[in-house]
Amino acid sequence: MNTAEFIPKIRSEKIEEIGFTWQTPSNIALVKYWGKSDPQLPKNASISFTLNNCHTITTIDFSIQESAPCADFDLFFEGKEKEEFKPKIAGFFKRVEVYCPYILDYKMVINSENSFPHSSGIASSASGLSAIAMCLMRLEQALNPRLTEVYIIKKASFLARLGSGSASRSIEGPLVVWGKHPKIAGSSDLFGVQFPYKVHPVFQNYQDAILLVDKGEKQVSSTLGHNLMHKHPFAENRFKQANENLSKMSEILQNGHLEEFIGLVESEALTLHAMMLTSAPYFILMKPNTLEIIHKIWEFRAAENSNICFTLDAGANVHVLYPFSEKEKVNRFIESELANYCQKKQYILDAVGFGAKKG
Ligand code: DP6
Numbered sequence: 249m250n251t252a253e254f255i256p257k258i259r260s261e262k263i264e265e266i267g268f269t270w271q272t273p274s275n276i277a278l279v280k281y282w283g284k285s286d287p288q289l290p291k292n293a294s295i296s297f298t299l300n301n302c303h304t305i306t307t308i309d310f311s312i313q314e315s316a317p318c319a320d321f322d323l324f325f326e327g328k329e330k331e332e333f334k335p336k337i338a339g340f341f342k343r344v345e346v347y348c349p350y351i352l353d354y355k356m357v358i359n360s361e362n363s364f365p366h367s368s369g370i371a372s373s374a375s376g377l378s379a380i381a382m383c384l385m386r387l388e389q390a391l392n393p394r395l396t397e398v399y400i401i402k403k404a405s406f407l408a409r410l411g412s413g414s415a416s417r418s419i420e421g422p423l424v425v426w427g428k429h430p431k432i433a434g435s436s437d438l439f440g441v442q443f444p445y446k447v448h449p450v451f452q453n454y455q456d457a458i459l460l461v462d463k464g465e466k467q468v469s470s471t472l473g474h475n476l477m478h479k480h481p482f483a484e485n486r487f488k489q490a491n492e493n494l495s496k497m498s499e500i501l502q503n504g505h506l507e508e509f510i511g512l513v514e515s516e517a518l519t520l521h522a523m524m525l526t527s528a529p530y531f532i533l534m535k536p537n538t539l540e541i542i543h544k545i546w547e548f549r550a551a552e553n554s555n556i557c558f559t560l561d562a563g564a565n566v567h568v569l570y571p572f573s574e575k576e577k578v579n580r581f582i583e584s585e586l587a588n589y590c591q592k593k594q595y596i597l598d599a600v601g602f603g604a605k606k607g
Pocket residue numbers: 276277279280281282284288294371373411412413414415470471474520561562
C-alpha cells in the first residue's frame with residue numbers, strides 16, 4: 249500500500265502564526281463499514297451520503313515554538329476546555345505525525361463546535377476528525393503552496409481515516425466510497441473517493457431526518473464494535489456480502505431504481521445490527537422505539553405508496569431517508585407520528601451535502 253505519497257518531501261520555511269477554520273459534515277452509510285484491521289483499514293468497502301446540516305466547525309490556531317516530542321495542543325469544545333476529549337485527539341496526532349511532521353513545530357489551539365447536540369447519539373467523530381484533518385492540510389498548503397487541491401482533499405481524507413474510519417467519507421460529497429472495490433474506479437482502503445459515476449437525479453438533494461430515539465452515551469464504542477468482528481463466526485461472509493452490496497448499490501445509484509435502493513439500504517442497516525446481536529459479547533443497540541419507528545415507516549410506505557426507508561448507525565437513532573419530491577409529505581408524517589417515539593420529540597432534518605467548507 250502506497251502511503252509514501254503522503255509524507256512531505258520538503259521541509260519548508262516556517263510561518264510564525266496562522267489559523268484556519270473548517271466546517272465538515274457527518275455522513276450516513278448506505279453500505280456499512282463494520283470491521284477493520286490495523287492501521288484503520290476497512291474489511292470491506294462502504295458508501296455514504298454526506299450530510300449537510302449535521303456538522304462540526306473547527307478552528308486551529310498554530311503558533312511556532314521549539315519542536316516538541318509530541319503534538320502540543322489545547323482543546324476547547326463549545327468554548328470550554330475539554331480534557332476528556334484530549335486523549336483521542338492526542339492519539340490521532342500521534343498517528344498522523346509521520347505524515348504531518350510540521351505539527352511538532354507548533355503550539356495548536358483547537359476550538360470546535362457541533363451543529364448538533366454532543367450527546368445526541370450522532371457520531372461526532374466523522375465530522376470532528378475530518379475538520380481537524382482539513383485544518384492540518386491547510387497548514388501544509390501554507391507551508392508548501394505548490395500542493396494541488398486534489399492532493400489536499402485526498403490527503404485530508406487519508407488523515408481523517410487514521411482518526412476514525414468513517415471520517416474519511418466526510419471531506420467530499422454527495423456520495424463517497426471508502427475501501428478498495430473492483431467496481432469503483434480509483435477506490436482505496438487509504439482514503440475516501442467521490443462516487444465516480446453519474447448519479448440518477450432521483451438521488452439529488454435526498455433527505456435524511458435523524459430521529460433521536462436515545463441520546464445517551466454510546467453503549468459500545470466503535471473500536472470495540474469493530475474488534476468484535478475479528479472472531480465473529482459470520483465475519484467473512486459479511487465482508488463479502490458488503491462488497492457485493494456495494495456493486496449493487498453502484499448500479500442502483502446510476503439507474504435510480506428506488507425499490508431496490510430501499511431493500512438494500514434497510515437490509516444493510518439490519519445486517520449491521522445482526523452482527524452486533526450475534527457477536528461475543530452480544531449487544532442490542534436498538535430500543536423499543538427504534539422498532540416502533542421502523543414499523544411505522546413500513547406502514548406509511550405501503551399506505552402512501554412512498555419511497556421512505558430507514559437506516560441505522562451503531563445505536564438506537566433512526567435515519568429516515570426519502571427523495572426530495574416527498575419532502576413535505578414525509579416531514580408532516582415525521583412531525584405528527586414519528587416524533588412521538590423520539591426523546592423529547594427531538595429530530596434533525598438534514599439532506600445530502602457536499603463536504604468540507606471553509607469556515
Ligand atoms: C456503524 O468510523 O465510528 O457508523 O474507525 O473505529 O472510528 P472507527 O469507527 P467509525 O465506525 C462507523 C461504523 C458505522 C457504519 C459506517 O459509518 O460505515
